[in-house]
Amino acid sequence: xxxxxxxxxxxxxxxxxxxxxxxxxxxxxxxxxxxxxxxxxxxxxxxxxxxxxxxxxxxxxxxxxxxxxxxxxxxxxxxxxxxxxxxxxxxxxxxxxxxxxxxxxxxxxxxxxxxxxxxxxxxxxxxxxxxxxxxxxxxxxxxxxxxxxxxxxxxxxxxxxxxxxxxxxxxxxxxxxxxxxxxxxxxxxxxxxxxxxxxxxxxxxxxxx
Numbered sequence: 013x014x015x016x017x018x019x020x021x022x023x024x025x026x027x028x029x030x031x032x033x034x035x036x037x038x039x040x041x042x043x044x045x046x047x048x049x050x051x052x053x054x055x056x057x058x059x060x061x062x063x064x065x066x067x068x069x070x071x072x073x074x075x076x077x078x079x080x081x082x083x084x085x086x087x088x089x090x091x092x093x094x095x096x097x098x099x100x101x102x103x104x105x106x107x108x109x110x111x112x113x114x115x116x117x118x119x120x121x122x123x124x125x126x127x128x129x130x131x132x133x134x135x136x137x138x139x140x141x142x143x144x145x146x147x148x149x150x151x152x153x154x155x156x157x158x159x160x161x162x163x164x165x166x167x168x169x170x171x172x173x174x175x176x177x178x179x180x181x182x183x184x185x186x187x188x189x190x191x192x193x194x195x196x197x198x199x200x201x202x203x204x205x206x207x208x209x210x211x212x213x214x215x216x217x218x219x220x221x
Contacts, residue, residue, distance in 0.1 A: 035103040041128050042206065044095070044111045045151070046135035047143035051163040051193035052111040053095050055135060058199050059109060060097025094125065114147065122150060131210045132158040133202060135193065138168045141179050148180070159187035159209050161202035185209075 044052050057064045095111030112125050132151055136144045144160075151158050162176060171179075177188055187209045191202040 032098075032106055033100070033103065036100070036106045037104045039106050039108060040130055041108045041110060042203070043125060043129050043132040043156075044109055044135065045132050045147050045158075046114055046163075047137070047140065047147060048114040050114060050135045050137050050140075051165075052114065052135055055133075055163075055191075055193040055199055056095040056097040056109045056111040058193060058196050059099055059203065061100060062098050065094075065096040094121070122154075126154050126156060129156065131206055132156050133206045134158050134160045135163045135191075136160055136176075136180070137163055137165060138171060138176070139165070141176070144180060157210060157213055159189065159202070159206040161189050161191045161205070164190055164192050185212075 044055050046052055053064075094113070095109075097109040097111075099107045099109065101107055110125055110129070112122055134144060134147055134151070148158065148160075160180065160182065164170075173188055180188075182188060187205040189202050189205045190198075192198045
């Protein structure tokens with residue numbers, strides 16, 4: 013899978029409203045996290061029923077020695093604040109997706125973004141699995157439950173699930189799935205894996221309007 017930009021295709025009917033319906037009474041917040049250039053912006057954009065909010069800026073010379081472009085030489089932009097998308101699950105429930113920047117220098121943003129979140133979906137790349145440890149460590153530090161979705165880049169090697177689990181040192185109960193962040197059905201399955209995991213644990217209540 014290449015780092016192609018996500019489609020702005022809306023999941024709501026063409027010309028449909030971009031605002032939250034009056035019938036919606038509950039909102040849930042999910043984080044989409046992972047290291048630099050793992051596909052978070054693409055994932056949020058693929059699932060969002062509205063045109064996603066993106067805060068991407070061109071990669072600069074100043075960050076040339078900080079942002080590791082190994083495996084993603086064609087990447088030219090990076091998220092500097094967050095990605096935001098929305099997915100209506102029912103007449104009364106809406107899901108908000110927040111994509112967090114993956115570089116360590118943006119870690120301070122996580123403090124606010126973690127507030128009120130039910131859980132996180134960690135995107136991983138088999139070419140750079142070691143770069144996922146900082147992200148997972150931060151989630152564990154805050155006690156945030158998470159699932160891991162291996163984003164299937166075209167040039168990335170494939171490994172058995174057991175090997176990936178061992179490489180990431182995942183607990184037996186932590187869900188591990190694969191997805192293609194460009195594909196809505198595949199991304200939805202990854203999100204469902206997280207939601208099913210959250211249903212097995214005590215979590216903060218979703219926000220009611």
